[in-house]
Amino acid sequence: MEVRYAVLGPLTASAGDTEIDLGPAKQRAVLALLLLNANRPVSATAIVDTVWADDPPENGANVVQKHIAGLRRALEPDRSPRSPSTVLTLDGAGYRLHVPSGALDTDTFDSAVRAARAHVAANDFAAAASGLRGALRLWRGEALAGLGGRVFETERRRLDDARGAAWELLAEAELALGLHASLGAELVRVIEEFPAREELRCALLLAFYRQGRQAEALTAFREARDYLNDEFGVEPGERLQDLHRRILRSDPTLGPVVETAAVPVPPSSPAPPAVPSPPPAVAPFIAAAQQPDFTRKSWVMALLAGGTSLVTAGVFAWAIVGALGLIRRSLVHTFAGIVYGALTLTMWILADSELISGENEPFNSWDTVLVVGLIVPLFVGTGHAALLALFPRNRPGIQGDAGLGPEALREARRQQARQILTFRPDIAVELGIGRPDLFRWFDDGGLVDINAVPEGLMVTLPGVTATMARNLAVERARGGPFNGLHDLVARGALQPHRAYPLGQLLVFGGVRAAAYEAEVRTALPQG
Incomplete structure (x- = not known):
């Protein structure tokens, strides 16, 4: 043979x-x-x-x-x-x-x-x-x-x-086929074997970005730059740096190419004005979420909330709005409930005082305050309570469900939150991104900032036990903020099979915020 x-x-x-x-x-x-x-x-x-x-x-x-x-x-x-x-x-x-x-x-x-x-x-x-x-x-x-x-x-x-x-040629072919989701994990392993091959690192950045993991793509670029600086004393090549700048700008041309049939436009028809495209990771969710789609449960909750407030002449509007605000950890809605409560209390105090004019007395300013105290909780508070119960959660930038499952909507919100965290870390702190333990009005899709949340909240992460949460807190206090998922594993805070499934939930605020801001200032057009 x-x-x-x-x-x-x-x-x-x-x-x-x-x-x-x-x-x-x-x-x-x-x-x-x-x-x-x-x-x-x-x-x-x-x-x-x-x-x-x-x-x-x-x-x-x-x-x-x-x-x-x-x-x-x-x-x-x-x-x-x-x-x-x-x-x-x-x-x-x-x-x-x-x-x-x-x-x-x-x-x-x-x-x-x-x-x-x-x-x-x-x-x-x-x-x-x-x-x-x-x-x-x-x-x-x-x-x-x-x-x-x-x-x-x-x-x-x-x-x-x-x-x-x-491997570089395979990455090019599979990215062209739209297989970025499965390719990313392999490239992380391959780059450990070939850390100096910048084409592989370009493919990893692009695979992460097309999965909607922009923050991890930027982290991968920083790891590449640190390696090249430490080992060879050089900066990344022009292609890798250009890709990094385009990711910072959320360049829509980086998304997977989708061929569509050209539709001829009559010569007499004026060309429609160009509309800026949203980032490719967010655009599919926004495009699919234009028509509101309320469930039967949300309508029942809206009728109960609005009906209770209306039957009680707005007396309990403050309690309903305030309770829903507390449940959502929304400072805006909670404060609105306090305002309705203050108006209701003022109305009862005035109604029992001698400041209100009688039937034959002229209408005075205190009467106006009493009328406002009656109207605002009754009509505004009732409508507020009904709408708050109708919409399951506040959704900045996304209106309704429109065929999207709950996880798809949450992922869209996470992507918006990650972009804010990357581009404007100062605003991300004000919005409370990644801090479900704080009051906030911005819905970040359930992200958790592993560098900021208390130990008790870490236990709520999927697959994280009380012992693991304790190890995370101890390592964070001893070694400083975590730089990313790879840092979690490298420092022994979590095992790989526990850490990497959390990639869609974790953010790493407070790390390299100044560097991110400097990168954005140099990459984005001024003004």
């Missing part, structure tokens, strides 16, 4: 499903050198210099001949000792290992990558991605694992570089 060789990992050779015993370490090194020069002659001197570079044997040619004989027995077990080898031959130029096309995994890998580049050039991204996935599955670990020496180290670096380039 045809022998197949693999060097993208530990060196192996197999015939069918049977792995071949290649003998001792030096004999395996000889085979590896012959595979790196497959179908080309390698002299005995070159073999000695490569395999025994530091301590060559006295009778090097005889030792090489011994290992060649061992390889012939292993690769051609059925060959007669007196018949010539057809796999490993010797001529005047040296030893030659005959490797059929496709029998060496590096050849298969290189062919698949070349084919994928042709598919990308033809915009056939699906075929390119499929071929690259198959090529990358050939890797079983470090290439030529266990083999030392200058020649093998050089070849190992070349193969690793080819693998990094294949």
Whole structure:
């Protein structure tokens, strides 16, 4: 059977499903050198210099001949000792290992990558991605694992570089296919292996941004810049910096490309005015949420709240509005309830005093105050209570549900809140973004600022136990604010399988706020 060789990992050779015993370490090194020069002659001197570079044997040619004989027995077990080898031959130029096309995994890998580049050039991204996935599955670990020496180290670096380039091409193809959601997690792992490849970091930024994780995309850029500065003393390349600036501006052209049929416009029709597009992560939610869609439960709650206030002549409007404001942790609605209560109390005090004129007395200013105290709680307070009960939550920038599930609406609000946190951290503090333990009027979709909330609130996070919350609080107090999800894991505050599922809920306020503001000031147009 045809022998197949693999060097993208530990060196192996197999015939069918049977792995071949290649003998001792030096004999395996000889085979590896012959595979790196497959179908080309390698002299005995070159073999000695490569395999025994530091301590060559006295009778090097005889030792090489011994290992060649061992390889012939292993690769051609059925060959007669007196018949010539057809796999490993010797001529005047040296030893030659005959490797059929496709029998060496590096050849298969290189062919698949070349084919994928042709598919990308033809915009056939699906075929390119499929071929690259198959090529990358050939890797079983470090290439030529266990083999030392200058020649093998050089070849190992070349193969690793080819693998990094294949990942870059795969990222390009899968981003074009809109597979950013699954690609992001893989790129985080791959970048740990190839931290200096800026194309991979560009792909990670774009994958995060297209998932609506703009803050994490900006954090990934800062990590890339810190690494390049610390390791090489240089700034990121122009492409990475340009992508960072476009993410800061929420450039709509960064979103996935959606081809639509062109609609011809009559020459006489004036062109419609250009309307600025919202960021791609928020636009689908806003576009789908234009028509209000109230549930039966919300209508029943509105009738109960408004009816109770109306039947009691607005006397209990303050209690209803105030209670709903407290439930929502809304300072505005709670204060409105206090105002209605103050007017109601003033009305009762005036009605029981001698300041109000009788039937035959002229209308005075205190009578006006009494009328206002009657009208405002009765009509304004009743309407306020009904509307407050009708709308489940306040939704800045998004009107109604319109076919969106609750989680989709919450994610839209989270994205708005993250943009405010990124662009204007000072305003984010005033709005209470990520602080569900504080009163606020801005609905941030349930985000939690892990650097600000108390320990008791950490326990409410999915999968976080009381012990984990305690560890988070202790590590935050000892090591300072967390810089992101990776920092949570690196500092041992949470295990990866606990931390990364919280990516949609956590924000990291109070970290690099000044740096963010400086980046925004330089990236956005002045004024």
